Amino acid sequence: MRSLLMMVGVPDLPFFSLILVVAMIVLAVLMFGWIADLLLGDGGFGTLLNAGLLLVGGFLGAFLWHRYGIPTKLDPSVLRAAIAAGSGLVLLVVAAVFRP
Numbered sequence: 001m002r003s004l005l006m007m008v009g010v011p012d013l014p015f016f017s018l019i020l021v022v023a024m025i026v027l028a029v030l031m032f033g034w035i036a037d038l039l040l041g042d043g044g045f046g047t048l049l050n051a052g053l054l055l056v057g058g059f060l061g062a063f064l065w066h067r068y069g070i071p072t073k074l075d076p077s078v079l080r081a082a083i084a085a086g087s088g089l090v091l092l093v094v095a096a097v098f099r100p
Helices: 002-007 015-043 047-068 076-097
Strands: none
16 A cells, blocks of 8 residues: 555655545545536536545556656656646546546
């Protein structure tokens, strides 16, 4: 678990600090899921499923950027966070568009 979190950009921290960082990430994802539910209205999936889609998209985007990303002059952690947020939103919008 620790290596997966380090791969997506979470620094190597003591256990208690790691729990706090993960809790902040979960709370932020729930907040963004709620905001996405408000914005999508009937096209959304509910707060928890929106949050889950955002979280999965964020982890996939950060992992793929870490694996295949183009080197830039920007700060890697800021760029990885922006890529994660953007890919989470893209996954949520694509899922809402192609909803059965």
